[in-house]
Every structure is written in structure tokens, then in C-alpha cells.
Amino acid sequence: MKPADILKIAETEQNLQRSYKYRINVCCSSGCVPFGALKVLKAFEDAVKEFGVQKECKVARTGCIGTCSLGPAVVVEPGDYLYQSVTPEKAREITRDHVVLGLPLKNFLYSNEAFFKKQLRLVLRNAGKIDPLRIEDYIARGGYSALVKCLTKMSPQEVIDEISISGLRGRGGAGFQTGQKWNFVTRAHGSPKYVVANLDEGDPGVFANRTLAEADPHAIIEGMLIAAHAIGAEQGYIYIRAEYPLAIETLKKARDQAKSLNLLGENVLETPLKFDVELRLGAGAFVAGEETAILASVEGHRAMPRPRPPYPATSGLWGKPTLIQNVETLANVPLIVLNGGAWFSRIGTSRCTGTKCFSLTGKVKNPGLIEVPMGTTLREVVFDIGGGVPDGRTFKAVLVGGPSGGCLPEVLLDLPIDYESLTKAGAIMGSGGIVVIDDESCMVDTAKFFTDFCVDESCGKCVPCRVGLVKVEKIFEGIIRGEGRMGDLTILEKTGDYIGEASLCGLGQTAPNPVLTTLRYFKDEYVSHIVDKKCPAGKCFKNGKEASET
Amino acid sequence: MKDDKRLIILEKAMKEHQYQRSALLEILHRAQELYGYLDKGLLTRISESLNLPPSHVYGVATFYNFFKLKKPGEHLVTACMGTACYVRGVEEIISAIEREFNLKRGGSTADERLSLFITRCIGACAMAPNIIVDEGVMGKATKEAVLERIKLLFGEIKVETC
Numbered sequence: 001m002k003p004a005d006i007l008k009i010a011e012t013e014q015n016l017q018r019s020y021k022y023r024i025n026v027c028c029s030s031g032c033v034p035f036g037a038l039k040v041l042k043a044f045e046d047a048v049k050e051f052g053v054q055k056e057c058k059v060a061r062t063g064c065i066g067t068c069s070l071g072p073a074v075v076v077e078p079g080d081y082l083y084q085s086v087t088p089e090k091a092r093e094i095t096r097d098h099v100v101l102g103l104p105l106k107n108f109l110y111s112n113e114a115f116f117k118k119q120l121r122l123v124l125r126n127a128g129k130i131d132p133l134r135i136e137d138y139i140a141r142g143g144y145s146a147l148v149k150c151l152t153k154m155s156p157q158e159v160i161d162e163i164s165i166s167g168l169r170g171r172g173g174a175g176f177q178t179g180q181k182w183n184f185v186t187r188a189h190g191s192p193k194y195v196v197a198n199l200d201e202g203d204p205g206v207f208a209n210r211t212l213a214e215a216d217p218h219a220i221i222e223g224m225l226i227a228a229h230a231i232g233a234e235q236g237y238i239y240i241r242a243e244y245p246l247a248i249e250t251l252k253k254a255r256d257q258a259k260s261l262n263l264l265g266e267n268v269l270e271t272p273l274k275f276d277v278e279l280r281l282g283a284g285a286f287v288a289g290e291e292t293a294i295l296a297s298v299e300g301h302r303a304m305p306r307p308r309p310p311y312p313a314t315s316g317l318w319g320k321p322t323l324i325q326n327v328e329t330l331a332n333v334p335l336i337v338l339n340g341g342a343w344f345s346r347i348g349t350s351r352c353t354g355t356k357c358f359s360l361t362g363k364v365k366n367p368g369l370i371e372v373p374m375g376t377t378l379r380e381v382v383f384d385i386g387g388g389v390p391d392g393r394t395f396k397a398v399l400v401g402g403p404s405g406g407c408l409p410e411v412l413l414d415l416p417i418d419y420e421s422l423t424k425a426g427a428i429m430g431s432g433g434i435v436v437i438d439d440e441s442c443m444v445d446t447a448k449f450f451t452d453f454c455v456d457e458s459c460g461k462c463v464p465c466r467v468g469l470v471k472v473e474k475i476f477e478g479i480i481r482g483e484g485r486m487g488d489l490t491i492l493e494k495t496g497d498y499i500g501e502a503s504l505c506g507l508g509q510t511a512p513n514p515v516l517t518t519l520r521y522f523k524d525e526y527v528s529h530i531v532d533k534k535c536p537a538g539k540c541f542k543n544g545k546e547a548s549e550t
Numbered sequence: 551m552k553d554d555k556r557l558i559i560l561e562k563a564m565k566e567h568q569y570q571r572s573a574l575l576e577i578l579h580r581a582q583e584l585y586g587y588l589d590k591g592l593l594t595r596i597s598e599s600l601n602l603p604p605s606h607v608y609g610v611a612t613f614y615n616f617f618k619l620k621k622p623g624e625h626l627v628t629a630c631m632g633t634a635c636y637v638r639g640v641e642e643i644i645s646a647i648e649r650e651f652n653l654k655r656g657g658s659t660a661d662e663r664l665s666l667f668i669t670r671c672i673g674a675c676a677m678a679p680n681i682i683v684d685e686g687v688m689g690k691a692t693k694e695a696v697l698e699r700i701k702l703l704f705g706e707i708k709v710e711t712c
Contacts, residue, residue: 206675281576
């Protein structure tokens with residue numbers, strides 16, 4: 001298999017796809033499968049046969065379309081007609097009316113245009129459009145052509161320069177300049193060099209990386225291959241959560257297909273590049289997403305972070321130079337190579353280029369997977385794309401950045417989404433979770449929930465995180481039992497600051513964020529718990545009430 | 551006999567990884583797939599084969615939430631405790647299961663027929679709250695629906711044993 005052969009595969013597949021008048025994309029990702037997506041897929045296949053339109057209509061099993069709360073979701077091309085909550089019966093009707101008669105079924109169509117209007121799907125370019133289990137689908141949409149360009153026309157340094165020009169920053173949360181990181185690893189001494197793709201999406205409430213892997217696994221592998229070419233790595237690992245069985249299965253198949261087309265292994269596409277990818281399964285440790293902890297885990301140890309320097313770029317896996325990137329960062333790479341760094345740098349804001357994927361969940365009308373340009377405001381995300389709070393309730397806060405993110409109130413909703421603005425407000429980009437909270441939730445209880453989570457997930461290495469968080473948890477328990485004192489709030493604030501300042505890794509540094517932000521923006525709720533012994537949301541003191549009733 | 555077969559499969563998996571110590575997590579995953587949980591004998595066996603101190607293997611197995619060291623009940627109910635599920639009231643469902651079947655989260659009923667586990671997010675947040683009953687995910691779950699599903703499960707068992 002030579003570089004030119006990839007382009008031939010693309011042409012053949014494009015011709016084949018053009019021979020179909022219609023294409024039915026059935027979302028079969030983790031969000032839709034529990035609601036019968038596989039049965040719907042089968043029903044479409046049967047219906048197409050029943051009506052004898054196999055030659056004009058292709059039924060494809062695809063990844064996530066984004067509207068996860070209305071699954072199973074189905075898109076009929078051309079025209080991108082999105083059908084929601086499809087059942088096997090509806091599938092037959094859609095095939096009969098839309099495909100055979102050419103009359104889209106208006107009643108079943110997804111009617112919320114705003115959900116897609118403000119989105120820009122670059123990382124998710126292929127999500128819901130291709131069959132993730134067919135490498136030909138990916139190649140037909142320009143897949144692996146960026147790799148071909150790198151191997152035939154670009155030197156490793158030219159690739160790195162293009163990434164630097166693009167301004168791409170790490171999507172795992174820290175926002176480090178990707179081009180700079182690649183330069184560090186390239187210049188580091190030691191061999192072999194490694195690439196680790198981070199898919200340990202441990203944040204509860206976040207599923208953006210999982211969806212990417214399920215919908216477009218080859219984008220991750222191609223990103224890794226380009227990185228390998230640029231920095232001179234020979235071996236790659238994809239570190240993925242064991243809780244994501246479908247994503248694991250999809251990535252394994254993708255890797256095998258890439259191998260069979262000579263895209264992985266010795267002499268990739270008959271060039272000197274040698275690169276292979278292995279999967280490593282996580283086992284349910286939030287801290288394993290931290291870059292030094294992930295290395296320990298890949299090596300078979302407890303996922304405990306270690307001090308930096310040395311940074312993984314100089315001393316990573318088994319002491320060798322290692323490039324660690326989030327899978328979303330890697331999926332951006334082929335686009336930058338194909339369209340140029342300058343093109344990418346024009347998307348988003350001047351300091352934060354490109355887009356960011358978010359899982360939008362909680363009390364919001366249209367939860368799902370979204371991708372927006374950097375600089376989009378939280379208000380646009382929550383109210384325009386998300387449709388606001390359902391059931392006539394009122395918006396209270398939005399939690400950005402997972403369990404160690406920050407709870408931001410309505411007055412901060414016009415904040416643009418970028419690393420610096422979020423950090424300044426007390427939240428973090430994290431791996432891209434936005435959870436909307438309404439007036440039914442108590443902010444004291446919410447802050448306690450996240451503290452409990454961090455207590456559980458603290459690896460125990462640093463005293464401030466291990467002991468400090470437990471102390472914070474105890475204070476919360478007191479407040480919720482009605483034994484809080486106003487002095488507790490000062491202790492919470494101080495302890496929070498200490499934990500943040502004195503912990504080694506991102507978990508400890510950001511763990512106090514929910515406490516500190518709720519104290520900053522929702523202090524009145526703490527006060528009413530302590531002074532009036534009342535929970536404004538009616539969530540706490542329930543046990544007390546029950547006790548007094550009986 | 552059955553046990554021997556599982557050991558042979560496990561031994562083969564270790565051989566495939568060339569008994570590399572770095573493959574410990576992979577081996578523990580495989581062992582849990584085969585046995586359902588990791589008991590001390592199994593962990594000792596793995597430590598001998600990979601030439602690792604038993605304390606290291608035990609340390610790793612207890613560090614990660616995914617590995618179970620106690621024998622789980624006949625049926626498993628796993629509640630997702632991700633942020634989205636919490637905000638959408640999973641706590642109420644969990645307490646209801648605890649009350650109804652007289653067990654605690656992380657434990658099993660006295661007759662070992664039902665275990666209740668908590669997981670940190672299965673990533674189906676748009677369908678929150680999510681409860682997994684054996685292999686089936688129940689999205690947008692309600693207290694009533696979950697209790698009914700579990701009871702149904704027990705009902706079927708009664709029919710079989712009668």
C-alpha cells in the first residue's frame with residue numbers, strides 16, 4: 001500500500017457512495033444503543049429490502065449525531081433530515097415515505113434548529129456521517145490524506161511549525177501550546193519516543209471524548225500517526241477508560257483496519273515511518289487523567305502523579321520522551337495539516353483558536369454533545385443551543401469543567417469560553433463538561449457532592465489534598481446537619497486555598513474550586529443554612545425534618 | 551475443572567503479554583472478566599506469574615475502583631453517580647433501592663442475590679439518571695421503574711427454581 005493507493009480507495013468509495021440516492025445514518029453510539037438503536041438499524045435494513053430500494057438507499061451504522069436526549073437519532077441524506085426518537089415502526093414508515101415516495105415525515109423531524117445553528121463541528125466533522133467501523137468511509141471523507149501529505153510533502157519540522165502557527169492548545173484542560181510541546185519532545189534525547197493519547201475521561205458528566213472515539217476512531221489514530229512522524233515516535237498507546245466498552249471495541253477494530261492497510265506497523269505506506277498503537281485500559285481512577293499519573297498507569301502501577309520536572313516530554317514512559325495529548329487535540333491535527341495553521345488560527349479567539357467539544361447536560365432542554373468555536377459565551381451554550389431550563393424552573397448556576405470546575409451564576413453567563421476567562425472566574429475548561437443546575441438544586445449540597453467525589457478520588461500522595469478535603473467534607477456535613485457556624489465559612493475558604501496551592505497535581509489544585517466558587521457566588525445559601533437552618537432549595541435537613549415529624 | 555480452564559486462559563493472556571510487569575492492569579481486567587472478582591488467591595497467583603511483590607498487585611487492585619475484591623451478588627445493580635445523574639436525582643433512586651432490598655451501596659443483600667454498586671459516570675449523561683440492571687442500561691430512570699425491574703428479575707428466578 002502506497003500513499004497514492006489511499007487516494008484511490010477514497011475515489012472508489014466516493015463513487016460507490018454517489019451511486020446511492022439516499023443514505024440513512026442511524027446513530028449507534030452509547031447514548032442511543034440502550035434505547036433500541038440496533039433494532040432501529042435492523043428495521044431500516046429490513047425495510048429497504050422490503051421496498052426493494054437496496055440499490056438506491058444505503059443504511060449506515062454511525063456514531064453520535066449530538067442530540068443524545070432524543071435517541072435513537074437518524075439522519076437521512078441528502079438534506080440532513082434529522083429524525084428523533086425513532087422506533088422500528090417509524091423506521092419502516094420513514095423508508096416508505098421519505099425514501100420510496102420522497103416525502104419527508106415532518107412530524108418525526110427534530111424541530112430545534114438552534115441546537116445546530118451556533119455550532120461548528122470540526123473535531124466532530126465525521127460524527128454521525130461515517131460508519132466508524134469502515135475505514136473506507138473515513139478515507140472517502142478525506143481521512144488519512146493529511147497523513148499522506150505529511151509523509152510525501154512535509155518534513156517533521158514543517159508539520160510542527162504548522163501546528164504552532166495554528167495556535168492549537170491542549171484540549172485536556174491545561175491548554176498548553178501543542179506546537180511547543182511537540183518541539184520539546186522532538187528535541188529531547190532518548191529513544192524510543194512514545195505518543196500517549198489520553199482518553200481517560202474521568203470527569204463525571206462528560207462524554208465528549210468517548211463520543212469522538214465511537215464516532216470517528218480513525219481521526220484519533222491519524223492524529224497520532226502525524227504526531228509520530230513529527231516527533232519521531234515509534235510506539236503509541238491509547239489510554240481509555242474501561243467503562244467505555246463500545247469505544248474500546250471501536251478503537252480496536254479501527255486499529256486492526258489501519259494495520260491491514262499498512263497505515264500502522266513497519267514502513268507505514270512504504271515510507272520509513274514505523275509506528276504502532278496499543279490500547280491500555282484504565283480502571284476507574286479519576287486522577288489517572290493527569291499526565292504523570294497516566295504514565296504510571298500505562299506502566300502498570302497505581303495512577304499516582306509525581307512532581308514535574310522532569311516533564312513527560314523529556315522523561316515519560318519508562319523514562320523516555322513522551323508526548324501526551326488528549327484525543328480531541330489529536331483529532332484537530334489532520335485538519336490543521338490539510339487546511340494550514342493559518343486557517344485554524346482564524347477560528348475562535350486570538351488566544352484560544354479552534355473549537356471545543358462540550359457535553360451539555362443537567363437541567364437543560366436539549367442535552368447532548370456540542371462543538372462551538374472558542375469565545376462562544378456560556379449564555380449562547382446554555383440558552384441558545386441548550387434551549388434553557390425545562391419544566392418552567394429557573395436557571396441557577398452552570399458548572400463548567402467537571403467535579404473540580406466552578407459553579408458560575410447567571411451574571412457570569414456572558415463570559416466567553418476560553419481557558420483564561422474560565423480560570424479567572426474560578427472554573428476550568430477541564431475536559432469539557434457543562435452541567436446546568438436549576439433552582440431545585442442546593443448549592444451547598446452540590447459543593448458537598450463534588451467534595452465527596454474528590455475525597456474518593458484523591459490518590460493520597462499529598463497531605464493537603466488527602467487530609468484537607470476530608471476536613472472540608474466534615475465541615476459540609478456539619479452545615480447540612482444544621483450545626484454550622486459562620487466561622488466555618490472562613491475555614492472553608494482558607495482550607496480551600498491551602499489545598500489548591502500546596503497540591504502537586506491538577507486534581508488537588510482544582511478540587512476546592514466548587515467550594516470556593518459557591519462561596520463566592522452563592523454565599524447567601526450557606527448563610528441561610530447556618531443562620532436560619534433552612535435550605536432554600538429544600539434539599540438538605542430532610543433527615544432532621546423526618547426525625548422531628550416522627 | 552471449570553476453574554482450571556479459566557486459569558489456563560489467564561495464563562495464556564499473561565504469556566501473550568510476555569509476562570511483562572507493565573501489563574498488570576490488562577491481566578487484572580482479564581482475570582476479573584473470567585472470575586467476576588479478584589480474590590486473594592488469584593492476586594497471589596498473578597503476582598507469582600508476573601514476578602511482582604504481592605503487595606504491589608494488591609495495591610494496584612485496590613487503587614482502581616473498577617476492580618472488585620468481593621464476590622458480587624447474583625444480580626448487579628449499578629447506579630451512575632455522575633454529575634448529570636446526581637443533578638437529576640439519582641440519589642433518591644439509590645436510597646429507594648437500599649430501603650426496599652435492605653442493602654447498602656457497595657454491598658450485597660444477606661442472601662447474595664443482589665449487589666448495589668456506584669459508578670462514576672457511564673457517559674450517557676443526556677439520558678440521566680442512568681441505572682444499569684445487570685447488563686441493561688435504564689436511561690431517564692425513575693424510582694418506580696427501577697424497583698419494578700429489579701423485582702421482575704427476582705420474579706423470574708422464582709419461576710425457574712419452582
